[in-house]
Amino acid sequence: MNISIVIPLLNEDESLKELHEWILKIMNENNFSYEVIFIDDGSTDQSWHVIEQLTQQNPNVKAIRFLKNFGKSQALHAGFAKAQGDVVITMDADLQDNPEEIPELYNMIMQENFDLVSGWKKKRYDAVVSKNLPSKLFNWAARKTSGVQLNDFNCGLKAYKNLVIKNIEVSGEMHRYIPVLAKNAGFSKIGEKVVKHQARKYGETKFGMERFINGFLDLITIWFLSRFGKRPMHLFGAWGVVMFMIGFSTAGYIGISKLYRLYNDLPYDLVTNSPYFYISLTTMIIGTQLFLAGFLGELILRSKNASENYKIASELNLK
Incomplete structure (x- = not known):
């Protein structure tokens, strides 16, 4: 036809x-x-x-x-x-x-x-x-x-x-x-x-x-x-790692700063009094969630039938 x-x-x-x-x-x-x-x-x-x-x-x-x-x-x-x-x-x-x-x-x-x-x-x-x-x-x-x-x-x-x-x-x-x-x-x-x-x-x-x-x-x-669509970890995982590292680095800086002040008998505040502590904690949590979202996306893709991941244009002498 x-x-x-x-x-x-x-x-x-x-x-x-x-x-x-x-x-x-x-x-x-x-x-x-x-x-x-x-x-x-x-x-x-x-x-x-x-x-x-x-x-x-x-x-x-x-x-x-x-x-x-x-x-x-x-x-x-x-x-x-x-x-x-x-x-x-x-x-x-x-x-x-x-x-x-x-x-x-x-x-x-x-x-x-x-x-x-x-x-x-x-x-x-x-x-x-x-x-x-x-x-x-x-x-x-x-x-x-x-x-x-x-x-x-x-x-x-x-x-x-x-x-x-x-x-x-x-x-x-x-x-x-x-x-x-x-x-x-x-x-x-x-x-x-x-x-x-x-x-x-x-x-x-x-x-x-x-x-x-x-x-x-x-x-x-x-x-x-x-x-x-085929590699969700490339987006969610990458952003998750970046955000987690930013939050972790910020939290590390706050902790090291307090230890430095303690060691040198300088005045200091409680870590929990700093707004940056909560910002860094939230950033790490969001980064972890994004990473897990990418990881779960990859698991879902791999659980699908492999033949759904590609299309065949033609075949020769196959039964």
Whole structure:
């Protein structure tokens, strides 16, 4: 099969038939073998009813329905698990992603050997203040933090090799950072293509300003996991040792200072009267806790199945 098109959706009953007809037209014009996988993320309108009709009309249409709204990342994860095409295309169901981009995205994966190609909505039809400007700031921060040089991380229109989507796990709100997840998994050839952005035709956006706040928090999470997820001791252990040594040195200085004053019959105070004694004690305790956190993290990693620590690209003559 050439292409799997994975489409997560929430309350998009007005656009589904038109989107299906548009995709079908492109698939037939290019003689692609394909499947379209709709993932209904707990819609409360007639979306599932429309999808049932489409599956009866077109055997290449498949569908998954969640019991409730779990989020776009979980919808994509479910779709990726079922996708069988050599190239997997993701797109939104609101008609803002243009299916006419699919053939070129497919060729970039198959002919130019990209692992992943992300769409770039260079010209947008969103409100400048509420979405466009925050999106630019968000993408700038994502580029600087992740090292993946994309202009539009949040574009729903992306193309992947099947191998890529089978070797990454999209959870939480990490759908924005699939290119970063792919890079961390060892897929380095990540490209970008300017795509047409359509104005929303039906309904209204499901995302508000809170998505940017959540996006930045997720960015911190994925940065931390990519740098220290496999070696937590490198962060917690190092800071723990530094803090413990600072506290220990300070406490040692206080003790030696008192002994010196005692030996030379100089006036002195009780060690416990010095605020630095409590500061040094607190610092040593925090340092010990950080070190133990890193140590426990290492134990947890080593208790996992070893096969979860790496991904195999291919095998030859193995049974």
